[in-house]
Amino acid sequence: MTAKTLSVAAALAGAISVAGMALSLPAYADNEKCYGVAKAGENDCANEAGSHSCAGQSTVDYDGGEWQLVPAGSCEEMGGSLEPFEGVNPTPPA
Amino acid sequence: MRCVRTLRSAMLRDFQRAFRRDLLGDGDGDLAAFTGMAPDQAARRMRIYRNNVQGSLAGVLASAFPVVERLVGKAFFRAAARAFVERHPPTVPQLSVYGADLPGFLAGFPPARTLPYLADVARLEWARIEAYFAGDAAPLDPAGLSSIDPADAAGLTFRLHPAVRLVASPFPVQRIWQANQPDHGTVSKVDLQAGVERVLVFRPAMTVLAHVLSAGDFALVQGIAAGATLGSAAAAAIEAEPGFSLQQALADHFSRAIFTDAA
Numbered sequence: 001m002t003a004k005t006l007s008v009a010a011a012l013a014g015a016i017s018v019a020g021m022a023l024s025l026p027a028y029a030d031n032e033k034c035y036g037v038a039k040a041g042e043n044d045c046a047n048e049a050g051s052h053s054c055a056g057q058s059t060v061d062y063d064g065g066e067w068q069l070v071p072a073g074s075c076e077e078m079g080g081s082l083e084p085f086e087g088v089n090p091t092p093p094a
Numbered sequence: 095m096r097c098v099r100t101l102r103s104a105m106l107r108d109f110q111r112a113f114r115r116d117l118l119g120d121g122d123g124d125l126a127a128f129t130g131m132a133p134d135q136a137a138r139r140m141r142i143y144r145n146n147v148q149g150s151l152a153g154v155l156a157s158a159f160p161v162v163e164r165l166v167g168k169a170f171f172r173a174a175a176r177a178f179v180e181r182h183p184p185t186v187p188q189l190s191v192y193g194a195d196l197p198g199f200l201a202g203f204p205p206a207r208t209l210p211y212l213a214d215v216a217r218l219e220w221a222r223i224e225a226y227f228a229g230d231a232a233p234l235d236p237a238g239l240s241s242i243d244p245a246d247a248a249g250l251t252f253r254l255h256p257a258v259r260l261v262a263s264p265f266p267v268q269r270i271w272q273a274n275q276p277d278h279g280t281v282s283k284v285d286l287q288a289g290v291e292r293v294l295v296f297r298p299a300m301t302v303l304a305h306v307l308s309a310g311d312f313a314l315v316q317g318i319a320a321g322a323t324l325g326s327a328a329a330a331a332i333e334a335e336p337g338f339s340l341q342q343a344l345a346d347h348f349s350r351a352i353f354t355d356a357a
Contacts, residue, residue: 008325008340009244015344016236 116140117147118183151179151192158193159219161274162200165212174203190227194220211286214263215270218304221259221295225302228257233298233351248325252318253355257297260316266291268306298351305350310335311343315352 109128116125117140126136152175156163163171182195197220200206201213233255242250261267266288273284292312294305307315310331317327331338347353 008328009247011328011340012239012242012247012250012324012344013244014341015348016240018341018345018348 117144118180148176148179151184152176154189155179155193155196158223159196159216161219161271162196162212162216164274165209165215165270166206170205174200174206177203190223193223196220211263211265211267211270214261214265214267217263218261218267218271218293218295221261221293222302222304225257225259225295225297228255228297230257230300231255231354234348234353234356236348239356248323248328250324250356251321252324252353253357254315254319255296255352255354257295257302258315258319258352259295260312260319261293261295262290262312263293264290268293268304271304294350294352296350296352303350308335308338310338311346314338314340314343315347318353 105128109125112124112128125140126133129136131139152172155175155178156168156171159171166174178196178199182199184192186192197213197216200216206212234252239250265286266284268291269284269288272278290309292307292309294307294312294315296303296305313334314327314331317330318324322330328338328340331340331343
């Protein structure tokens, strides 16, 4: 038995005993908040999307204008990420 | 008779193609030829369809990528989504799998060039979606391994739970994700120069969670995911991170229930 197989075996044995003491799956359920990623029920066409298409036909049509849009959202709240586009993107890509 | 049927199916095919073009793109009005309507009338009516389809698909994307939407703002997201829908229309009639290509699309989307981390944040969000919809499997009970011959330990291979995903980025994507949760109280600064972040997405107890792994731990799980033995995955881990503790990493992963089988 080489030293390497021995150390892997020892680590595995150690991990098993640690996990055995605290096999704590339920603990994870309230360890960290999870943003709902639920997409179930998205297969509708009657809510926001429907009203959008009826009420906002002119705004839906971005055409050429969309390419000049500059990202503006929460990045501005996150100090570091503001810098790459401070002010307004002066040269919007064609 | 046969000729007529062939002609009709050819017409139907042409009509469907024209309809699809109009639906996904900026329609060239050739639908008028099929309907007998005046071109502007046909185009006006078609726009209603188009806005419904594109608007609902953009809505699906927004609900799958809420952090990306928050990062770029609603107007930008909607414009990007529309460009995406045109180039990547759904190929499967199942909205829960729509959006897999968005991270790659954003990586090459010129208006998003000022946010180099955006595509990786999208990859993390998509990994969470995949984890959410992945099949279920009973976690490995580590006690079952206690009888293993020490000489065989290094040759063990593990099967990962179907919901496990790995996302590595040169940017602190998990911190960006966290700072942009609706219930994240304080406005936090994220240092974009913080360096590489390696994220494990997993789903114990039916809840999608994400955890930042060390370089060694990431290499370990990556190796295991690729079917490597515990011995060679551990060797890769130690190479990536000299102080790597295999015991600690395995104990953590056992309690995270990311393994389903060992052989």
